[in-house]
Amino acid sequence: xxxxxxxxxxxxxxxxxxxxxxxxxxxxxxxxxxxxxxxxxxxxxxxxxxxxxxxxxxxxxxxxxxxxxxxxxxxxxxxxxxxxxxxxxxxxxxxxxxxxxxxxxxxxxxxxxxxxxxxxxxxxxxxxxxxxxxxxxxxxxxxxxxxxxxxxxxxxxxxxxxxxxxxxxxxxxxxxxxxxxxxxxxxxxxxxxxxxxxxxxxxxxxxxxxxxxxxxxxxxxxxxxxxxxxxxxxxxxxxxxxxxxxxxxxxxxxxxxxxxxxxxxxxxxxxxxxxxxxxxxxxxxxxxxxxxxxxxxxxxxxxxxxxxxxxxxxxxxxxxxxxxxxxxxxxxxxxxxxxxxxxxxxxxxxxxxxxxxxxxxxxxxxxxxxxxxxxxxxxxxxxxxxxx
Amino acid sequence: xxxxxxxxxxxxxxxxxxxxxxxxxxxxxxxxxxxxxxxxxxxxxxxxxxxxxxxxxxxxxxxxxxxxxxxxxxxxxxxxxxxxxxxxxxxxxxxxxxxxxxxxxxxxxxxxxxxxxxxxxxxxxxxxxxxxxxxxxxxxxxxxxxxxxxxxxxxxxxxxxxxxxxxxxxxxxxxxxxxxxxxxxxxxxxxxxxxxxxxxxxxxxxxxxxxxxxxxxxxxxxxxxxxxxxxxxxxxxxxxxxxxxxxxxxxxxx
Numbered sequence: 251x252x253x254x255x256x257x258x259x260x261x262x263x264x265x266x267x268x269x270x271x272x273x274x275x276x277x278x279x280x281x282x283x284x285x286x287x288x289x290x291x292x293x294x295x296x297x298x299x300x301x302x303x304x305x306x307x308x309x310x311x312x313x314x315x316x317x318x319x320x321x322x323x324x325x326x327x328x329x330x331x332x333x334x335x336x337x338x339x340x341x342x343x344x345x346x347x348x349x350x351x352x353x354x355x356x357x358x359x360x361x362x363x364x365x366x367x368x369x370x371x372x373x374x375x376x377x378x379x380x381x382x383x384x385x386x387x388x389x390x391x392x393x394x395x396x397x398x399x400x401x402x403x404x405x406x407x408x409x410x411x412x413x414x415x416x417x418x419x420x421x422x423x424x425x426x427x428x429x430x431x432x433x434x435x436x437x438x439x440x441x442x443x444x445x446x447x448x449x450x451x452x453x454x455x456x457x458x459x460x461x462x463x464x465x466x467x468x469x470x471x472x473x474x475x476x477x478x479x480x481x482x483x484x485x486x487x488x489x490x491x492x493x494x495x496x497x498x499x500x501x502x503x504x505x506x507x508x509x510x511x512x513x514x515x516x517x518x519x520x521x522x523x524x525x526x527x528x529x530x531x532x533x534x535x536x537x538x539x540x541x542x543x544x545x546x547x548x549x550x551x552x553x554x555x556x557x558x559x560x561x562x563x564x565x566x567x568x569x570x571x572x573x574x575x576x577x578x579x580x581x582x583x584x585x586x587x588x589x590x591x592x593x594x595x596x597x598x599x600x601x602x603x604x605x606x607x608x609x610x611x612x613x614x615x616x617x618x619x620x621x622x623x624x625x626x627x628x629x630x631x632x633x634x635x636x637x638x
Numbered sequence: 639x640x641x642x643x644x645x646x647x648x649x650x651x652x653x654x655x656x657x658x659x660x661x662x663x664x665x666x667x668x669x670x671x672x673x674x675x676x677x678x679x680x681x682x683x684x685x686x687x688x689x690x691x692x693x694x695x696x697x698x699x700x701x702x703x704x705x706x707x708x709x710x711x712x713x714x715x716x717x718x719x720x721x722x723x724x725x726x727x728x729x730x731x732x733x734x735x736x737x738x739x740x741x742x743x744x745x746x747x748x749x750x751x752x753x754x755x756x757x758x759x760x761x762x763x764x765x766x767x768x769x770x771x772x773x774x775x776x777x778x779x780x781x782x783x784x785x786x787x788x789x790x791x792x793x794x795x796x797x798x799x800x801x802x803x804x805x806x807x808x809x810x811x812x813x814x815x816x817x818x819x820x821x822x823x824x825x826x827x828x829x830x831x832x833x834x835x836x837x838x839x840x841x842x843x844x845x846x847x848x849x850x851x852x853x854x855x856x857x858x859x860x861x862x863x864x865x866x867x868x869x870x871x872x873x874x875x876x877x878x879x880x881x882x883x884x885x886x887x888x889x890x891x892x
Contacts, residue, residue: 288806288824289805289806289825290788290803290806290824290825291719291805295805296717296718296719297717297718297793297802297803300790300793300794300803301790301794358789358790359787359789360786360789360790360804360825360826361786361787361788361826362787362788364768364785364786364788365787367768367770367785367787368787370768371770371785373767373768376764376765376766376767376791378765378789378791379767382767434791435794438761438765438794438795438797439761439884440796440797440798440882441794517734589794592799593734593796593797594727594731594732594798594799595731595734596731596799598718
C-alpha cells in the first residue's frame with residue numbers, strides 16, 4: 251500500500267536512524283502512559299499557565315504544515331518549474347507536521363478518550379471545532395495530492411486532471427489552517443497579549459519563514475545523505491522566500507512592541523515585560539527570548555546580503571538560526587507569555603517537567619520518522635523512474 | 639471479479655468516511671435540552687455581594703467551606719493545582735481596572751469573595767468545543783463533567799480565573815465525600831454552578847445559606863421585588879471587568 255515497500259529497504263545508516271527515532275517514541279509512549287494514569291499533574295502546567303509546551307508545539311507545527319503552500323503556490327499557480335522536484339517534499343512535510351500538531355492537541359487533553367465529543371457535539375461557535383475541521387481537511391487534501399501525484403510520476407504519466415482543483419484548493423486551505431489557529435487565541439477577552447489583529451498575519455509570516463527554512467535544511471541534508479539533489483535554483487528561491495517572510499515576521503513583532511510600549515497600557519506591556527525583562531522577579535524565559543531576538547537579527551543580516559545567502563554552508567546555518575529563533579518565539583514565548591501575568595495578576599512561571607519534554611520529543615521523533623519514510627518512498631520512486 | 643488491494647483499501651476508506659460523515663451530520667441535529675426543570679420562566683439568577691459586611695466578619699470562611707463541602711471540591715495545598723469554586727481574592731486582583739494608589743482603608747489589601755460570574759455573555763461557553771459548558775435560560779452557566787474533554791479552552795477564555803482544572807484525581811483530596819453530589823474525575827474542568835441542585839429544591843445556594851453576615855444575597859434579577867433588585871436600587875454596585883462585555887451576574891456593593 252502507498253508504495254510502502256520502498257520504506258522497508260534501506261542502508262544500515264537508514265535503519266539506525268529509524269531505530270533511534272523508534273526508541274525515543276517508545277520512551278515517550280511510556281511517559282504518556284504515565285500521564286494517562288496520573289493526569290496532567292505530571293506536567294509543569296498550573297491553574298495560571300494552563301497551556302504550555304504541547305499547545306505551543308501544536309501552534310508552531312501548524313505553521314510548518316501551512317508553509318507547504320510556499321512551494322505549491324509558485325509551482326502550480328505560476329508554473330515555477332524549479333520547484334517541480336521539491337513540491338512533493340513540501341507536501342510530505344505538511345502531512346507530517348499536521349499529524350504532529352494533531353497529536354500535540356491530543357496529548358494535551360485531560361480526557362483523551364472523549365476526543366470524539368468534538369465531532370459528536372460539533373460546536374461551530376468554538377474555534378477549536380474549526381481548527382479540527384481545517385487541520386483534518388488539510389491532512390486529507392495533502393495526502394490525496396501527494397499520493398496521486400507520486401503515483402502518476404511512478405507510471406511516468408501526468409497526474410489526473412481531477413487532482414488539480416484539489417491542489418488549487420489546498421492553497422487557501424493552507425492559509426486558513428494557520429489563521430484559525432491564530433483565532434484560537436485571538437478572540438479571548440482578558441488575554442491582552444493575544445488580543446491583537448496582527449496575530450494571524452504574524453503567525454503566517456513566521457510560518458512561511460520557519461517552514462521553508464526547514465525545507466532548505468532537508469534539501470541540503472538529502473543532497474549530502476542520498477543521491478537526490480534538489481538543485482541550486484529551488485534552494486535559492488526558497489531562501490528568498492525565507493528572507494521576505496522573516497523580515498515581515500520581525501516587522502510584525504516590532505509593531506506589537508510599539509503598540510504595547512508606546513501606549514503603556516499595563517496589561518499590554520506586562521506580558522512583554524515578563525518575556526524580555528522578567529516580572530516580579532520571575533524571568534525564566536528572558537534568556538530564551540533574547541536568544542530568539544539575536545538569532546532573528548543575525549539571520550536577517552545573512553539573508554539580506556545575497557552573496558552571503560548564496561553560500562550554501564552559510565545558508566544552512568542561517569536557516570537553522572531562523573528555525574530556532576521562530577521555535578523559541580512561537581513554540582515557547584507566544585503561548586506561555588499570554589498566560590503571564592494571569593487575568594488576576596498572578597505571575598506564575600512554567601517549567602515543563604521531564605516526562606512532558608519526553609512526550610514532546612517523542613512526537614517530534616514521530617514527525618521525523620514520517621518525513622524519513624515519506625521522503626524515502628518519494629526518492630526511491632524517482633530513482634526507479636530514472637533507472638528505467 | 640477482480641478486486642485489487644488498492645481498490646479494496648480505497649473502498650474501505652470511503653466507507654469509513656461515509657460512516658463518520660453521517661455521525662457528524664446527526665450531531666448537528668442533536669441539541670440536548672439544556673433547560674432547567676424547576677425554574678419559573680423569566681428568571682435570571684444573580685448575586686449581590688457586600689464586601690464590607692463580609693470583612694466585618696473577620697477571617698470567616700463559612701461560605702467557602704459550605705460550598706466546597708457540599709460540592710466535594712478537593713482541598714489541594716499546591717496553589718498550582720488547586721480547585722476552587724468560591725474564594726477570597728484581593729480587591730486589587732478582583733478589580734484590576736479600579737486601581738488607585740490611595741484605596742480607602744476599608745479595601746486596601748482586603749479580600750473580596752469571588753466566584754463564577756455566570757455571565758450573560760460567557761466567553762467560556764463560546765469557546766467550548768463540546769458544549770460541555772452552556773448557559774441556561776435562567777442565566778446559570780453550567781458544566782457537564784461527563785462531556786468535558788479537558789482541553790482547558792474555557793480556562794483560557796474566562797477573564798476571571800473562575801475555572802479550575804482537575805490536574806489529578808481529586809477524590810483523595812476530599813476530606814469527607816458528600817454522597818448526594820457527584821465527585822469529579824481527573825482531567826475535567828469545574829466551577830461554581832450557583833447550586834442549581836439546591837435552587838431546584840427552592841433552597842438558596844450553599845454559600846448564601848452559610849453566610850451569617852448576610853454578605854451574599856441571591857435572587858431573581860428579573861423580579862423588581864427581589865432582594866437583589868432592592869439592593870441594586872439602593873446601592874452603587876460594581877461588576878468585575880465590565881469593559882469586556884461579558885455582563886457578569888455577580889454585583890459588588892462598594
